[in-house]
Amino acid sequence: MELIKIEQLLEKYFDGETSITEENELRTYFSSSDVAQHLEHYKPLFGYFSTAKEQQFEQQIPLDTKKLKIAWISIAASVVVLLGAGTFAYFNYHQPQQNQDLGTYDNPEIAFRETQKALELLSSNVNVGVESVQYIHEYEATRDKVFIVD
Known part of the structure; x- marks a missing residue:
């Protein structure tokens, strides 16, 4: 049984x-x-x-020392970066400030002339953009003639 x-x-x-x-x-x-x-x-x-x-595992496991070396190298690298950033900030903080002329004028006539120059420059650049748009309209009209679009 x-x-x-x-x-x-x-x-x-x-x-x-x-x-x-x-x-x-x-x-x-x-x-x-x-x-x-x-x-x-x-x-x-x-x-x-x-x-x-x-059964028991009796083999010795070697310690991995590479991780320890990498940790110390990363710590040393971060210290070097912090020292470099601190040195840069220290030397740039104590430099005298540059002349910060922002384009302001005391004389209204000079300000008016400079404003006119800036607007003329802007107008010429805008006109170049408008001309290129006209070329696109011509292309589309020609395309519509060649390829009959409903």
């Missing part, structure tokens, strides 16, 4: 349907000395689990 139960448990095990207690029953059965002849070839499979529990 027990042999039939073990065979059923093996079928369930290979189908992935066993519970933990059923798997423990299989392990205890295959670790005993009275295993059926036709099930002997499963004994190493279930014997592996009991020997794998007893």
Whole structure:
């Protein structure tokens, strides 16, 4: 009777349907000395689990010192950047301010003439843009003639 139960448990095990207690029953059965002849070839499979529990990892793990070096290099680089920025700010703060002439005029006649020059320059640049738009209108009219557009 027990042999039939073990065979059923093996079928369930290979189908992935066993519970933990059923798997423990299989392990205890295959670790005993009275295993059926036709099930002997499963004994190493279930014997592996009991020997794998007893194994321990004994190899030394080397410490990775590269990360420590990279950390110190990044700290040193940030200190250098901060010192450079501080030095730049220190020397530029103590320089006398440049003449900040913003184009203001005390004489209204000179201001009027300068304003006229600026507006003439603006007008000439706007006219160039308007001329290029006229070329586009000519192109569209010609295109409409060649390709009849509804």
